[in-house]
Amino acid sequence: MVDRREKVWLVSVLIVLVILLGSIAYALRTGYGVASEAIVLPPEKAPGLFQPGVKDLGGGRYQVDIIAYQWGFRPSKVELYNPKEVVIRIYSIDVIHGFQIVGTNVNAMVLPGYITTIVWKPHQSVNGTMLAICNEYCGIAHSAMYMEIVIRR
Amino acid sequence: MISERTFIKISIAFSYILLAIGGLFGLLQLVSRTPGAPKLVDEPQYYAVLTGHGVFIAILWTAFFILGLAVFVISSELGKPFRRSLLALAAVLAIIGSVVAAYPIVGGLLIGQPTMGAVLYTFYPPLLAHPAFYIGLALVIIGSWIFAAAVFDVFIRWRKENKGAAIPLGTFGVLATLIIWLEATPGLAIEVIYDLIPMSLFGKRVDVLLDRTLFWYFGHPLVYFWLVPAITAWYAVLPRILNTELYSPKAAKLAFVIFILASTPVGLHHQFVDPGLSISFKMLHTVLTYAVALGSFLTAFNIVMTLANAGALRGGDGLFGWIAKLPWRDPVFSGMVLAFILLGVGGFGGMVNASLNLNNVVHNTTWVVGHFHTTVGGAVTLTFIALSYLLLPVMFGRSIASMGMARIQPYLWFIGMMIFSIAYHIAGIYGAPRRTYDSSYGGLAPSIWDPLLFIGMIGGIVFWISGVLFISNVTLTPLIGKRVAQLDGASLLRNGNGYEKATIYDRIGIWVLIAIVLIVIAYSLPLFEILSRGLSPVLCITPEGLKPFG
Ligand code: HEM
Ligand SMILES: [Cu+2]
Ligand SMILES: [Cu+2]
Numbered sequence: 001m002v003d004r005r006e007k008v009w010l011v012s013v014l015i016v017l018v019i020l021l022g023s024i025a026y027a028l029r030t031g032y033g034v035a036s037e038a039i040v041l042p043p044e045k046a047p048g049l050f051q052p053g054v055k056d057l058g059g060g061r062y063q064v065d066i067i068a069y070q071w072g073f074r075p076s077k078v079e080l081y082n083p084k085e086v087v088i089r090i091y092s093i094d095v096i097h098g099f100q101i102v103g104t105n106v107n108a109m110v111l112p113g114y115i116t117t118i119v120w121k122p123h124q125s126v127n128g129t130m131l132a133i134c135n136e137y138c139g140i141a142h143s144a145m146y147m148e149i150v151i152r153r
Numbered sequence: 154m155i156s157e158r159t160f161i162k163i164s165i166a167f168s169y170i171l172l173a174i175g176g177l178f179g180l181l182q183l184v185s186r187t188p189g190a191p192k193l194v195d196e197p198q199y200y201a202v203l204t205g206h207g208v209f210i211a212i213l214w215t216a217f218f219i220l221g222l223a224v225f226v227i228s229s230e231l232g233k234p235f236r237r238s239l240l241a242l243a244a245v246l247a248i249i250g251s252v253v254a255a256y257p258i259v260g261g262l263l264i265g266q267p268t269m270g271a272v273l274y275t276f277y278p279p280l281l282a283h284p285a286f287y288i289g290l291a292l293v294i295i296g297s298w299i300f301a302a303a304v305f306d307v308f309i310r311w312r313k314e315n316k317g318a319a320i321p322l323g324t325f326g327v328l329a330t331l332i333i334w335l336e337a338t339p340g341l342a343i344e345v346i347y348d349l350i351p352m353s354l355f356g357k358r359v360d361v362l363l364d365r366t367l368f369w370y371f372g373h374p375l376v377y378f379w380l381v382p383a384i385t386a387w388y389a390v391l392p393r394i395l396n397t398e399l400y401s402p403k404a405a406k407l408a409f410v411i412f413i414l415a416s417t418p419v420g421l422h423h424q425f426v427d428p429g430l431s432i433s434f435k436m437l438h439t440v441l442t443y444a445v446a447l448g449s450f451l452t453a454f455n456i457v458m459t460l461a462n463a464g465a466l467r468g469g470d471g472l473f474g475w476i477a478k479l480p481w482r483d484p485v486f487s488g489m490v491l492a493f494i495l496l497g498v499g500g501f502g503g504m505v506n507a508s509l510n511l512n513n514v515v516h517n518t519t520w521v522v523g524h525f526h527t528t529v530g531g532a533v534t535l536t537f538i539a540l541s542y543l544l545l546p547v548m549f550g551r552s553i554a555s556m557g558m559a560r561i562q563p564y565l566w567f568i569g570m571m572i573f574s575i576a577y578h579i580a581g582i583y584g585a586p587r588r589t590y591d592s593s594y595g596g597l598a599p600s601i602w603d604p605l606l607f608i609g610m611i612g613g614i615v616f617w618i619s620g621v622l623f624i625s626n627v628t629l630t631p632l633i634g635k636r637v638a639q640l641d642g643a644s645l646l647r648n649g650n651g652y653e654k655a656t657i658y659d660r661i662g663i664w665v666l667i668a669i670v671l672i673v674i675a676y677s678l679p680l681f682e683i684l685s686r687g688l689s690p691v692l693c694i695t696p697e698g699l700k701p702f703g
Pocket of ligand 1: 175180186529530534589614622
């Protein structure tokens with residue numbers, strides 16, 4: 001019933017699946033940056049509880065809190081000196097936005113009502129001005145929504 | 154009350170109109186979004202046009218063609234009349250619903266208020282459109298349910314008289330399509346009726362995470378609602394044009410069963426980077442996604458073997474000799490096979506999208522645009538185009554107006570699509586965003602984006618021209634095509650060769666039950682997570698940033 005060609009096909013399909021699953025397992029072990037738990041924060045309470053800005057936690061660790069709004073990020077520029085681990089927390093005060101640091105794996109959704117947390121461990125080679133953009137449609141000036149992340153080594 | 158034939162003609166003609174308008178929108182956005190190319194629309198218009206493109210082409214062109222095709226297959230294979238009142242009601246609701254939903258988009262563009270309908274075809278709240286948009290969608294959903302009732306009514310009557318008989322393959326594909334639709338649409342219906350219509354009328358606050366989850370509960374099976382009819386055509390029609398048998402009809406039914414089982418409990422793979430959904434549930438959906446992919450891998454094997462056998466029968470020898478012996482000049486054949494190849498490209502990209510970690514690189518980039526143009530814009534649309542060349546002569550008793558045009562058209566579509574989608578895939582890997590009017594970002598954008606998007610534009614223009622050839626051909630056919638004897642639909646579909654005994658695959662009820670169990674497992678967990686954390690409802694806001702209820 002199962003002839004040779006069927007076997008070849010079956011085995012190749014299984015190999016592809018195993019490789020993909022293996023790569024996911026590897027990513028999960030070595031640190032998949034997008035946090036899945038979310039902090040619920042109703043917009044009314046946000047002003048007191050969520051302050052945009054950079055906190056230097058020492059030893060190359062930073063916490064960067066960002067507000068996403070129609071149409072921009074606050075702060076619109078941050079500078080980090082020799083970052084090893086950056087915890088980025090983003091909160092939208094209006095509609096859905098995206099947050100993607102171009103050229104990295106940092107890529108997540110920002111949903112109003114929830115705080116998105118991303119842990120970013122920039123590679124040593126990351127240096128200079130990085131472009132971070134909103135990559136989810138958020139209204140008529142969506143394409144104007146971006147910020148700069150400056151990395152100094 | 155309308156006959157089956159009238160229903161098919163109306164729904165297919167309507168689908169062509171939608172394809173034509175949506176295709177025009179596609180060209181406008183293609184050129185406008187390419188750096189250095191002329192801006193044909195401004196930014197607010199761009200998003201209205203993009204909404205129209207997604208709604209008219211991706212959702213409605215496919216849906217209306219599928220309705221016509223379903224009636225054609227069912228009435229040809231089962232030879233039983235439909236209840237005409239149900240068909241008429243379904244057609245009226247679906248068409249009125251489409252026009253109502255189109256009003257904020259097209260009307261808004263015409264009266265200079267493009268933001269009336271600029272929420273894109275995923276309409277994530279709290280972005281707000283004119284209420285007509287959501288109400289029209291609800292009408293389309295209700296119409297589609299009545300349509301499904303009309304088909305199941307015919308099927309149940311057929312089954313009573315044919316106890317113990319296997320379900321013909323084409324019919325099996327149509328039933329699988331509708332079952333997937335019925336599994337999926339409750340999610341959309343709840344989102345639209347419970348949240349979005351009240352949001353747009355009275356300013357109800359909605360939870361964005363819950364609504365995204367409901368949307369993607371629907372959104373992934375939606376792609377199988379598009380794909381399964383195309384696969385059905387490959388299974389039921391391709392062997393017929395080649396005068397051979399399908400390599401394995403059993404494997405074909407197995408593939409359909411896999412689609413019934415696993416096309417719904419996978420929607421979280423669209424929400425990998427959403428906050429608030431646990432990694433374990435995302436992984437569960439990843440694994441189930443790989444399970445649905447098995448249905449596609451099975452199909453790929455079955456079709457290639459069928460083609461190879463047909464080529465070998467015609468004297469092609471060696472590992473690749475069979476390829477040259479196939480009827481590449483027949484647009485019905487070439488269209489379907491090129492569509493099949495596009496699914497191969499799209500399928501591997503899809504495996505990347507569905508992998509939790511790789512998704513991070515491509516999420517919301519132009520990679521995704523490349524992906525769904527090879528799949529729904531390539532595999533599905535090109536198959537429906539090929540089927541049109543077969544169906545129109547049957548339905549109208551006229552031969553295709555220009556066979557010369559028909560012959561080159563599928564190749565142009567294929568070549569254009571390959572150029573477009575490869576360029577967009579690569580640009581996506583470099584991070585170029587989708588759904589974006591202007592990707593210059595004050596000069597900070599990587600310079601590699603521009604040439605890639607430009608090459609993409611060239612490819613897009615090529616398949617857009619191919620679309621114009623198609624639309625003009627199908628418009629002219631009923632008007633100036635040569636009259637030919639009207640064929641009987643049944644002769645176009647393989648299978649009529651007598652009675653076959655039913656097997657385990659034909660016990661559809663069992664598969665539906667298992668599917669429901671899988672859906673409950675895969676979705677009760679994330680829904681529990683969302684609800685037990687406590688919702689966080691927010692106020693709606695228009696695309697220009699106004700709060701009409703605030
Ligand atoms: C006829 C020629 C077509 C052209 C020139 C075209 C072009 C485009 C372009 C450039 C985009 C990306 C816009 C952006 O993300 O900013 C797009 C989006 C899209 N296209 Fe097409 N397309 C065409 C046909 C089709 C077909 C036949 C289908 C499916 C049946 C399709 C389905 C889609 C979908 C689903 C989107 C995503 C919409 C969204 O992101 O909201 N397109 N199209
Ligand atoms: Cu945006
Ligand atoms: Cu999906």
